[in-house]
Amino acid sequence: MKAYVILLSFLLLMPASAKDEQPEIMAIKAGKILTMSGSPITDGVILIKDGKITDIGTGIEIPEKASVIDAGKKVVMPGLVDASAAPPVRGDLNEEYKEITPTIRISTALDPQSKVLKRIVQTGITTLYISPGWRNVIAGLGAVIKPTGKTPKEMIIKEDAALTLVMSEDSLYGNQIPRSQPPRNFYFRRPTTRMAIIWMLRKSFFDTQEYVKAGEKDDPDLEILASALDDKIPVRLNVRRAINIRTALKLAEEYDFQLILDECTEGYKVAEEIAEKKISVVLGPFYYYPRNLSQYEGREVNWNNAGILTKAGVKVALTSGAQAQSIDLLTATAFAVRHGMPKDEALKAVTITPAEILGVADKVGTLEKGKDADILILSGDPLKVTTRIEKVILNGKTVYKAE
Amino acid sequence: MKSKFYIALIATFLTAYVINASARAAPVRKKLAIKAGSIITISGADIKNGTILIEDGIVKAVGKNIEIPWDAFVIEAKDRVVMPGFVLAHTSSGLDRANENVPEVPFLSTFDSIDPVSFYFEDSLRDGVVAMLVLPGNSTLLGGTGTVVKPHGLTVEDMLIKPYTGLKISLQPTGNTSRMGHMQRFRRYISDLKDYLEEYEQRKADVKEENKPFDEEIDIRKQPMVDLLNKKLTAFIYCDIAADVPKAIEIHETYKLNTVLVLGPDCYKAVGLIAQKKLPVILPPQLVVWETNEETNEEEMKVIPMIFDKAGVRFAFQTETSQYGSRYLWYQAATAVRYGMKREEALKSITLYPAQFIGVDDRLGSIQAGKEATFILLTSDPLDAQAWVDKVMIAGEIVYEKEKDQRLKKLIEKPEEVQKPKDTD
Numbered sequence: 001m002k003a004y005v006i007l008l009s010f011l012l013l014m015p016a017s018a019k020d021e022q023p024e025i026m027a028i029k030a031g032k033i034l035t036m037s038g039s040p041i042t043d044g045v046i047l048i049k050d051g052k053i054t055d056i057g058t059g060i061e062i063p064e065k066a067s068v069i070d071a072g073k074k075v076v077m078p079g080l081v082d083a084s085a086a087p088p089v090r091g092d093l094n095e096e097y098k099e100i101t102p103t104i105r106i107s108t109a110l111d112p113q114s115k116v117l118k119r120i121v122q123t124g125i126t127t128l129y130i131s132p133g134w135r136n137v138i139a140g141l142g143a144v145i146k147p148t149g150k151t152p153k154e155m156i157i158k159e160d161a162a163l164t165l166v167m168s169e170d171s172l173y174g175n176q177i178p179r180s181q182p183p184r185n186f187y188f189r190r191p192t193t194r195m196a197i198i199w200m201l202r203k204s205f206f207d208t209q210e211y212v213k214a215g216e217k218d219d220p221d222l223e224i225l226a227s228a229l230d231d232k233i234p235v236r237l238n239v240r241r242a243i244n245i246r247t248a249l250k251l252a253e254e255y256d257f258q259l260i261l262d263e264c265t266e267g268y269k270v271a272e273e274i275a276e277k278k279i280s281v282v283l284g285p286f287y288y289y290p291r292n293l294s295q296y297e298g299r300e301v302n303w304n305n306a307g308i309l310t311k312a313g314v315k316v317a318l319t320s321g322a323q324a325q326s327i328d329l330l331t332a333t334a335f336a337v338r339h340g341m342p343k344d345e346a347l348k349a350v351t352i353t354p355a356e357i358l359g360v361a362d363k364v365g366t367l368e369k370g371k372d373a374d375i376l377i378l379s380g381d382p383l384k385v386t387t388r389i390e391k392v393i394l395n396g397k398t399v400y401k402a403e
Numbered sequence: 404m405k406s407k408f409y410i411a412l413i414a415t416f417l418t419a420y421v422i423n424a425s426a427r428a429a430p431v432r433k434k435l436a437i438k439a440g441s442i443i444t445i446s447g448a449d450i451k452n453g454t455i456l457i458e459d460g461i462v463k464a465v466g467k468n469i470e471i472p473w474d475a476f477v478i479e480a481k482d483r484v485v486m487p488g489f490v491l492a493h494t495s496s497g498l499d500r501a502n503e504n505v506p507e508v509p510f511l512s513t514f515d516s517i518d519p520v521s522f523y524f525e526d527s528l529r530d531g532v533v534a535m536l537v538l539p540g541n542s543t544l545l546g547g548t549g550t551v552v553k554p555h556g557l558t559v560e561d562m563l564i565k566p567y568t569g570l571k572i573s574l575q576p577t578g579n580t581s582r583m584g585h586m587q588r589f590r591r592y593i594s595d596l597k598d599y600l601e602e603y604e605q606r607k608a609d610v611k612e613e614n615k616p617f618d619e620e621i622d623i624r625k626q627p628m629v630d631l632l633n634k635k636l637t638a639f640i641y642c643d644i645a646a647d648v649p650k651a652i653e654i655h656e657t658y659k660l661n662t663v664l665v666l667g668p669d670c671y672k673a674v675g676l677i678a679q680k681k682l683p684v685i686l687p688p689q690l691v692v693w694e695t696n697e698e699t700n701e702e703e704m705k706v707i708p709m710i711f712d713k714a715g716v717r718f719a720f721q722t723e724t725s726q727y728g729s730r731y732l733w734y735q736a737a738t739a740v741r742y743g744m745k746r747e748e749a750l751k752s753i754t755l756y757p758a759q760f761i762g763v764d765d766r767l768g769s770i771q772a773g774k775e776a777t778f779i780l781l782t783s784d785p786l787d788a789q790a791w792v793d794k795v796m797i798a799g800e801i802v803y804e805k806e807k808d809q810r811l812k813k814l815i816e817k818p819e820e821v822q823k824p825k826d827t828d
Contacts, residue, residue, distance in 0.1 A: 115695065115700070115701065115702045116702075118701060118702050119693060119702055119704075122704060268817065268818070269818065271817075285727075286727060288724075288730065301814075302814060302815070302817075302818070303814045303815045304814075304815040304816070304817075307815075308817045328728075331727075331728055331788075332727075334788040334789075335727075335728065335788060337788070337789060338788050338789055338791075339815050340815055340816075383788065383789070384737075384786075384787060384788065385728075385734060385737035385738065385741060385786065385787075385788045386737050386740045386741045386786050386787075387741065388741045388742065
């Protein structure tokens with residue numbers, strides 16, 4: 001009775017919004033469904049209720065009151081998961097008052113009104129990982145979000161998803177004071193060499209170990225680091241050169257934390273070593289030639305970095321790149337296949353694999369019963385450049401439709 | 404005595420001939436036949452399981468049931484797609500420096516600046532480009548004349564397809580000049596040139612009256628601009644923003660030029676004007692741009708080729724080496740097809756249309772009897788991201804083979820042996 005009254009008052013109070021509300025049950029009929037959890041389904045049906053997939057397969061009876069999207073012979077696949085994307089926030093991503101800032105959270109700067117969100121949705125990305133910038137040695141905490149929602153809270157699906165560490169030269173850049181000149185900044189910044197980066201990381205971990213041993217509970221920075229060492233928060237370490245990748249592997253062993261390698265431009269050189277340690281890799285944006293990398297240190301590029309890592313047995317996620325401007329993730333996948341990545345692995349590398357790396361595989365990444373209804377309807381094979389994303393469904397609601 | 408001399412002479416010739424013959428590289432076979440799984444002719448319908456007959460580097464016949472002469476060398480390409488090589492109508496890459504820092508230098512030529520060993524040309528050949536117009540950059544008012552080259556050869560002379568093609572005019576002001584000053588500089592140059600030509604004609608008439616031979620030639624520094632006004636050269640006018648387009652059209656109409664517009668990403672806003680004047684257009688490399696709608700404050704996607712296609716403007720694509728994907732002409736065409744452009748038109752925009760814009764369509768741009776035997780052999784459909792250029796044939800000679808491409812191998816294959824360092828600690 002009480003529920004009935006509430007429902008009735010709700011309907012009376014919001015007659016205008018009732019029109020926008022979609023019917024409870026939605027059904028998608030499609031010629032080909034790439035579930036990413038098993039073999040593709042031909043002429044299948046997906047049933048959606050309350051933003052979740054309630055059933056998927058062939059020969060499913062569509063309830064009478066369901067709204068039906070008939071995709072004809074088109075291809076349906078799960079929404080893309082981008083394990084490293086440009087964050088929809090306003091302002092700078094780097095907090096430079098200190099070099100070690102584990103408590104800085106990107107989620108606090110999220111802007112639900114950001115114009116970038118529409119762009120993200122149109123490229124088929126329905127889940128993305130965002131992180132503070134790479135100017136600090138320990139940059140802060142990243143989050144997994146969906147590009148929809150009215151408040152930051154509605155957008156976030158996993159707060160404190162990973163702790164960002166930077167071992168690449170980004171954390172050095174600009175710190176060196178030109179000789180015989182005063183410091184450029186009042187906050188005179190520290191690591192000016194690669195040695196100092198490693199030293200600062202080691203020092204932080206050592207301090208954390210001492211802190212934990214002493215049983216203290218009063219330092220928020222070290223609390224975060226302690227939970228990272230305790231494997232409660234995975235560590236995303238940004239590295240590019242093979243030598244740094246080896247150092248990262250060594251550090252992870254020394255301090256025993258759960259490591260995820262970020263960017264990993266020269267990963268192909270150490271593929272076996274990464275595979276041996278069972279460490280996942282989130283690849284950075286793709287560059288054709290070292291000569292395009294004047295500002296980046298990864299000087300030896302292999303176009304087939306993703307393919308070589310995959311074949312060695314490393315879990316690889318492809319990304320649009322946190323620093324790059326509007327790279328289409330599906331196109332990136334097509335090019336990864338062009339350069340030698342196996343087809344199935346490439347599609348997994350933008351769906352289920354990043355979902356697993358980000359720890360949200362229970363919600364997104366495949367089309368399965370009980371998962372979020374994040375679905376793309378494509379005009380054809382997802383690995384063709386001529387294929388267009390025609391519809392994006394996020395949490396069971398159509399958020400983008402091509403004209 | 405005399406006969407001895409003749410014998411010596413003949414011996415010398417013979418030796419010279421033998422040395423010459425052995426020094427020559429693999430000779431171009433006179434008669435060739437390519438049996439292809441699929442031929443995209445561009446000029447006509449696609450042909451399944453067709454044959455192309457080639458003689459002395461020229462296409463003799465193309466079709467389905469063509470008899471292959473007994474003395475023709477047959478290239479079996481049953482699992483290949485053969486199509487004309489891509490043509491790039493505008494590039495400033497592969498130059499040692501693209502822009503002169505003096506604004507009025509129409510007498511310069513990219514011929515003097517092309518670096519044949521630049522990676523850019525090697526990449527272009529690998530990506531299926533067979534002809535490109537190399538023009539000065541977008542930062543000089545009267546930048547100089549261009550050169551049509553093929554990306555193959557160790558000297559510019561080897562690469563040359565057509566010298567002295569097109570003159571680059573840039574309406575983008577550089578340095579401290581304003582757009583007003585920039586345009587004024589252009590008008591002043593032309594009016595000075597017209598004064599000079601008038602005086603020249605006057606002198607010519609004066610000398611003629613005196614019945615003396617007139618041997619004064621036009622100042623070579625002014626010659627390209629004179630050729631431009633006489634329509635012997637095509638003007639490639641670069642418009643940086645949409646506001647430059649009306650000015651380009653003013654120049655085109657006032658001086659009655661042959662014009663091709665080279666557009667910046669903002670210029671799609673002037674599409675109506677361009678369509679009305681029916682000018683050929685070279686699109687910017689970035690084909691999809693995002694614009695903020697000032698009323699709704701929302702971002703809107705603009706697909707540039709679609710805007711021009713719907714307006715009925717004929718265009719060619721260009722590429723950009725730094726940007727992902729758009730370094731390939733086929734990718735540009737595929738992007739346009741993704742948003743609804745007709746496949747045939749998109750393919751023409753990377754072959755026949757650019758060939759027309761740069762004046763080499765009598766030789767290149769389609770597979771037709773009488774045109775040059777310049778093709779690419781692809782592993783699958785050209786608009787498919789999984790298609791590789793397997794072979795490139797220029798004038799009946801195979802100049803690129805993927806399996807022999809050592810640099811590509813290094814870029815996509817696993818390095819042979821990377822030593823794992825021994826742990827010393």
